[in-house]
Amino acid sequence: MATIVKSAEEFDLKIGHLIEVSEVYAFLACNEFLADVHFLVGNTNVKIPGHRIILAMSSWEFYNLFYGTEELPPYLQMVPQHEQQATQVYRVTGVMPNIFQLFLRYCYTRTVTLLWEDVCETFQLAVRFRMRHLHKLCVNFLRKSFTSENILQYLSNKIVIEHHYLINEGVCFIQEKAPSVLQNPLNHADFLHLPLEVMQRIIKLDELKIDEVDLFNQVMDWAKHHCLQRHLTATPVNLRRVMGDAIYDVRFPIMKHQAFLNILTDYPNILNGEEIAEINIIKTGGVEASKSLRFPCKERSSTSTTLFATGSEGWNIMESMRKCLDFVLCIKKKP
Numbered sequence: 001m002a003t004i005v006k007s008a009e010e011f012d013l014k015i016g017h018l019i020e021v022s023e024v025y026a027f028l029a030c031n032e033f034l035a036d037v038h039f040l041v042g043n044t045n046v047k048i049p050g051h052r053i054i055l056a057m058s059s060w061e062f063y064n065l066f067y068g069t070e071e072l073p074p075y076l077q078m079v080p081q082h083e084q085q086a087t088q089v090y091r092v093t094g095v096m097p098n099i100f101q102l103f104l105r106y107c108y109t110r111t112v113t114l115l116w117e118d119v120c121e122t123f124q125l126a127v128r129f130r131m132r133h134l135h136k137l138c139v140n141f142l143r144k145s146f147t148s149e150n151i152l153q154y155l156s157n158k159i160v161i162e163h164h165y166l167i168n169e170g171v172c173f174i175q176e177k178a179p180s181v182l183q184n185p186l187n188h189a190d191f192l193h194l195p196l197e198v199m200q201r202i203i204k205l206d207e208l209k210i211d212e213v214d215l216f217n218q219v220m221d222w223a224k225h226h227c228l229q230r231h232l233t234a235t236p237v238n239l240r241r242v243m244g245d246a247i248y249d250v251r252f253p254i255m256k257h258q259a260f261l262n263i264l265t266d267y268p269n270i271l272n273g274e275e276i277a278e279i280n281i282i283k284t285g286g287v288e289a290s291k292s293l294r295f296p297c298k299e300r301s302s303t304s305t306t307l308f309a310t311g312s313e314g315w316n317i318m319e320s321m322r323k324c325l326d327f328v329l330c331i332k333k334k335p
Contacts, residue, residue, distance in 0.1 A: 005033075022109060028054065029108035030101050037066070038089045039100065040079065046097035047089075050104060058107035059129040065090065075128065095121055106134055114141045116150065120159040120166075127163070139169070146173045148180040152190035155198045171201050178209040182218060191218060192225040200246040207301045212251050213259045219243070219250060220267070236269040247271075253282040253297040 005011045014033070018024050028034065028051055035049035055062040064070050072078065079089040092100060099121040106112040114122060114137065123138035125131075146154070151173050160166045174181050181187055182202075194202075199222055202208070203215060223239040232238045240247055247270070252260055260283075264276065271279075275295070282297050 025054065025108040026105075029105045036087050038087050039092050040089060041092045041095065041097040041100045044097070045091075048097065048101060048104065049087075055104075055107055059131055061129040062107075073128065095125060099125065103129075103134075106131075112137065114138065116145050119145075120154075120157050123163075123166070124159045139166075142166070143169060146170070148177050148184060149186065151177075151181055152187050152194065156190060156193045156195070161195055161198065167198060167201060171198075171205070174202055175205050175207050178205075182210055183214065188218075188221070192222050194222065196226075196242075196244060196246065200249055203246065203249045205300070206298060209301060212255050212300070213263075216250050216255075216263065219246070236267040239267070240270055248294040249296070251296050251298070251300070252279050253295055254299050257283060 005014060015024075015027065018027055030048055030050075032049045035051060037050045037052050037055070039048045039050060040046070041048055052062075052066045056066050057063075061073070061076070065072065065076060075092065075094045077091050077093075079091050081088060095103075096118075099118050102112065102118065103122060103125045110133070112122070112134065119138050119141055123135065123142075126134035126138055142154070146169075151170055154160060155167065155170045160170070182191065191199075199219070203219060208215070220239065223243050224234040226242040227234040227238050230242065232242070252263075252271075255263075260279070264271065279295060282295075
């Protein structure tokens, strides 16, 4: 129920001392005084007051809600009105009450104090209600707030995953800070929780400053975690299954040949015979003969491994790879 002022003295005490227009709007934000609309927010149905004319001037979605004719979005629905109900009530889903209050205060005052914990939900509201100015504030805040410790948590956020340009911001940060992000033991658990599409975006980077074998081991840990999530045994076949096409973003051709052989020994079915043969061709210099190879053979910016082997070293690699391939094919033939 809207707050009623019963006397001039009470009016002066509550409102009359407000001089600036901004002070008036700040006073009205989330205030029952003169409220002519209410929102039920979150699972607990917290009731938050609003003022139709002010909100309609802030966002097209609010304007359409109160004065338009377009169909309402699923996250903003009218609640059937009862006779005792003084104002129209709308249910808002998919947001916490404190975040919606923060958002409404911005609608009234055009000022906001963002925090790392709530900026993604605030951003989501800015997108839903088509408020470009708030959208820009959130993105700028995120850019300035990225650290090596919080970036993987950010990229695991379900709201971030829904918006490719937010993923781009985080991936660009990792590109610049890869060693401090991916080789920090404190970030290991956060890396494991990345969704496939985000993990794959990271390991595609040409400028990723990390040793390829270390990156492969990180990816294997990620795959083992996701096997566990799907109740699969972490066999090489299942590891490859949960990785999907991400296996082709690991740059096996730039690894030193002994490191690659160790991988084939530890994960004998992670690559098939044809893929091993093609990688073998590249590692011995036969790039043109392997145009169909899906594995990138370009070195990342900070790696120092020699891509093409020559002379006796190339012959030794060829022999080692041939023996390993024979071993893999032998395993595959067993019942």
